[in-house]
Structures are given as structure tokens and as C-alpha cells.
Amino acid sequence: MNYVLGAKCVKCGREYPAGPRLTTCSCGGILDLQYDYAAIARDFSPRDLEDCRDFSMWRYRPFLPVEEASPAPPLRVGWSPLYRAQRLADELGLKSLYLKDDGQNPTASLKDRASALAVVKAREAGARTIACSSTGNAASSLAGNAAAAGFETYIFVPSRAPKGKVAQLMIFGAHVISVDGSYEDTFELSKAAIQRYGWYNRNAAINPFLSEGKKTVSLEIAEQLNWQIPDYVALSVGDGCTIAGVWKGFKDLYAAGFIHKLPRLISVQAQGCCPLNRALQSGQAWSPMAEDTLADSIAVGVPRNPDKALQAVRESGGLAVNVSDGEILAAMGLIGRTQGVFGEPAGVTGTAGVKKALESGLISPQSSVVSIVTGNGLKDVANGIKAAGEPMQVKPCMEELLAAFRRCGLHP
Numbered sequence: 001m002n003y004v005l006g007a008k009c010v011k012c013g014r015e016y017p018a019g020p021r022l023t024t025c026s027c028g029g030i031l032d033l034q035y036d037y038a039a040i041a042r043d044f045s046p047r048d049l050e051d052c053r054d055f056s057m058w059r060y061r062p063f064l065p066v067e068e069a070s071p072a073p074p075l076r077v078g079w080s081p082l083y084r085a086q087r088l089a090d091e092l093g094l095k096s097l098y099l100k101d102d103g104q105n106p107t108a109s110l111k112d113r114a115s116a117l118a119v120v121k122a123r124e125a126g127a128r129t130i131a132c133s134s135t136g137n138a139a140s141s142l143a144g145n146a147a148a149a150g151f152e153t154y155i156f157v158p159s160r161a162p163k164g165k166v167a168q169l170m171i172f173g174a175h176v177i178s179v180d181g182s183y184e185d186t187f188e189l190s191k192a193a194i195q196r197y198g199w200y201n202r203n204a205a206i207n208p209f210l211s212e213g214k215k216t217v218s219l220e221i222a223e224q225l226n227w228q229i230p231d232y233v234a235l236s237v238g239d240g241c242t243i244a245g246v247w248k249g250f251k252d253l254y255a256a257g258f259i260h261k262l263p264r265l266i267s268v269q270a271q272g273c274c275p276l277n278r279a280l281q282s283g284q285a286w287s288p289m290a291e292d293t294l295a296d297s298i299a300v301g302v303p304r305n306p307d308k309a310l311q312a313v314r315e316s317g318g319l320a321v322n323v324s325d326g327e328i329l330a331a332m333g334l335i336g337r338t339q340g341v342f343g344e345p346a347g348v349t350g351t352a353g354v355k356k357a358l359e360s361g362l363i364s365p366q367s368s369v370v371s372i373v374t375g376n377g378l379k380d381v382a383n384g385i386k387a388a389g390e391p392m393q394v395k396p397c398m399e400e401l402l403a404a405f406r407r408c409g410l411h412p
């Protein structure tokens with residue numbers, strides 16, 4: 001059974017039936033899916049999950065807005081590992097830290113959770129073609145998930161998108177439109193094309209089902225921690241859909257009685273592009289900013305989901321932390337070195353924010369924190385090399401090797 005009651009506008013409160021082609025409210029506001037939590041609590045409990053053999057995001061079907069008859073799409077999305085990151089915690093001087101490595105999804109980012117849901121809803125809508133615009137990961141995840149499910153895709157990316165992500169798009173057989181402009185320009189062009197051709201719309205914030213997919217990351221974190229909720233959950237923020245989805249996931253569990261505490265959110269943005277954090281810090285309305293950061297996935301000057309994102313952080317009693325590109329690169333190296341996890345720049349930005357929040361006394365060293373690594377570093381090797389440097393170069397001879405060790409101060 002499906003527990004969805006309908007969808008409600010976060011701006012004006014107007015309610016809509018949850019048809020698969022649902023987009024935004026007539027007032028322009030973003031819609032939020034509503035569930036019958038009492039019924040979920042009656043039919044579903046943590047006990048049911050103990051016996052569940054489905055190690056993917058679909059193990060939480062009662063919390064998802066899909067028809068009972070809809071099969072899960074082919075790629076395995078979700079159930080990414082939650083690592084206890086003690087070495088990193090020790091280095092940061094933090095009591096308890098976990099890394100949720102969402103770079104281990106099939107196309108290597110958290111966006112797969114949204115794209116998997118989009119593919120199911122596109123099928124329910126009878127669509128054959130799906131389109132979106134994206135800074136890169138929404139694009140590659142849609143391309144992969146749609147390819148596996150047999151859809152055609154039209155995908156708009158800004159020309160700055162890293163090569164790894166563009167290579168994924170081409171390999172997954174998408175029709176790729178590389179737009180010589182900002183993410184904002186790219187989004188507007190895709191919007192006009194979607195309207196013209198009637199494609200199924202997987203654009204961030206426009207399609208309210210996407211954050212329902214993203215929220216599964218929180219359902220997993222809660223289950224993987226045996227329903228003991230950490231003090232903070234930290235993640236990077238661009239459009240704001242991910243953090244809104246993360247909050248929705250915890251609130252859903254709370255409403256259905258699976259958990260009895262809610263975490264505080266740490267919204268981390270790049271100093272050079274932090275329109276949402278600036279609004280949180282100043283208490284004023286958000287306004288556009290330049291897209292000046294190497295963390296391409298969160299270089300979003302005009303966020304598409306500001307209301308839900310700001311509401312999520314505020315409701316959680318959360319924090320806003322801005323980090324420099326240097327701090328992002330340092331976090332890439334730190335997480336790699338201490339935990340063996342390779343995140344792309346936006347993937348490690350949450351952890352860079354945790355470090356900064358600790359250093360500036362915003363959070364106590366006694367806190368428990370989950371930091372979400374939202375995307376894999378192999379998507380953007382240029383920045384990986386920038387973060388970690390080049391290897392030592394030697395001729396194939398022992399003398400050279402010894403000389404190189406001396407030069408680097410190594411004593412093997």
C-alpha cells in the first residue's frame with residue numbers, strides 16, 4: 001500500500017493530489033509530499049527491517065511515494081556504508097564521527113537516490129524521455145539510472161562540469177547539451193526545452209518526488225546507528241534539495257515513532273558561493289551570489305530550493321558554516337589519508353565544515369556527528385591531484401629511489 005496523502009505547497013499551503021507529473025504549485029512554491037504516519041506506524045516498524053534482505057533505498061518503501069505495483073529500478077541505489085571514522089575524529093578532536101559514503105552509489109553520488117525515484121515516477125507517468133539540468137551529478141545519475149531502465153534522456157550541464165561527470169553522461173548514452181553559461185543559464189534553458197517537448201522533468205526542486213528519494217540517506221543513517229540519532233548531521237549545500245531531503249527523512253522517522261530525537265543540521269557552503277548560509281547568518285532573505293568555488297556541485301548562485309532548505313536548517317536548530325576552497329581541498333586529503341574515502345570537493349565540504357565548526361567553538365568536542373560524503377572523488381581527479389599533489393618521480397634504479405626518499409624525508 002501507498003501511504004501518500006497528497007502534496008502541499010511550502011509557501012501557500014495549497015494541497016494537490018500526488019500524480020506522477022506533479023511539479024510546483026501555481027504560486028511558484030515548492031511542494032512537499034504528505035504521508036499518513038499513523039498508518040505507516042501501524043503497518044511498519046524497525047523490527048520489519050531486521051529481516052529485510054533488500055539492501056537498497058527500497059527497503060523503506062512505506063516511506064516512499066511510489067505505487068505498490070511499481071517495480072524498483074534496476075540499479076542498486078542506497079544502503080551505502082556508514083563508517084565509524086575514529087581516526088578522523090581523533091585528528092579533529094571530536095568524540096564521535098561517522099562518514100556516510102554516498103559516493104558508493106552506482107553513479108557515485110547521493111543524487112542516485114533522487115534519480116532512482118524519478119525513473120519510477122516517469123514510468124508511472126507513461127513518459128519515454130526524461131530531462132534535467134544539473135551541475136553534473138544529477139545529470140550523470142539520471143543518465144545512468146534512466147539508461148538501465150530504458151529511458152531516453154536530454155541533459156543540460158554548464159560547460160564547466162568536470163570531465164569525469166561528462167564522460168559518465170556520454171557513456172550512459174544521454175543526449176548531452178553543454179551550455180556555455182552559468183548553472184542558472186543552464187537551468188533556464190532546460191526549463192524552456194522541457195516545456196516545449198513535454199519531457200518528464202527531473203529538475204531539482206521542481207519535481208517534489210526527488211527529495212523523497214534523497215531522504216532515504218537519513219533513513220539509512222538512523223537504521224545503521226540502531227535508531228540512536230547523532231547530535232549533528234553535516235553536509236554540503238547547493239540548491240538546497242539534499243539538505244531539505246535529509247531533514248524530511250528524519251522528520252518522517254520521528255513522525256512514525258521510529259526515532260525519538262532529531263539531529264541538528266550543519267549546512268556547509270563554499271565561501272565564494274553561499275547564498276543560503278548568508279541568509280541563515282544574517283536573518284535576511286537570500287539573494288544571488290557569484291559561483292566562485294572549485295566545488296562544482298555546490299557552485300549554485302541561485303538556489304532552486306531555498307525555502308525548504310532554510311526552513312530545514314532553522315527548524316532543526318542548525319548551523320551555517322562557510323569554508324574556503326583551500327579548506328575543501330585540505331578536507332579531501334584529510335578524509336582520504338585517515339579513512340580511505342575519496343570524496344569530490346562538494347563531497348567533503350560537509351566534513352570541512354565540521355572541522356571549522358569545532359575550531360570556532362560552534363560545536364562541542366563532545367558531540368556526535370554524521371558527515372555525509374555526497375560524491376566520489378574519481379569524478380573530478382583534477383581537484384584530487386590539486387589537493388594531494390604529484391607523486392615522486394624516479395628512473396627505474398635503486399640509487400634514484402634512495403635519493404628520492406631522502407628528498408622527501410622518507411625513512412622506510
Ligand SMILES: *Cc1c(COP(=O)(O)O)cnc(C)c1O
Pocket residue numbers: 109110111137138204236237238239240241242243297298300344346347374375376
Ligand atoms: C548536488 C550535490 C550537493 C548539493 O545538493 P543540493 O540539493 O544542490 O543542495 C552536494 N554534493 C554533491 C556531490 C552534489 O552532487
Ligand SMILES: [Zn+2]
Pocket residue numbers: 009010011012013014025026027028029
Ligand atoms: Zn503555493
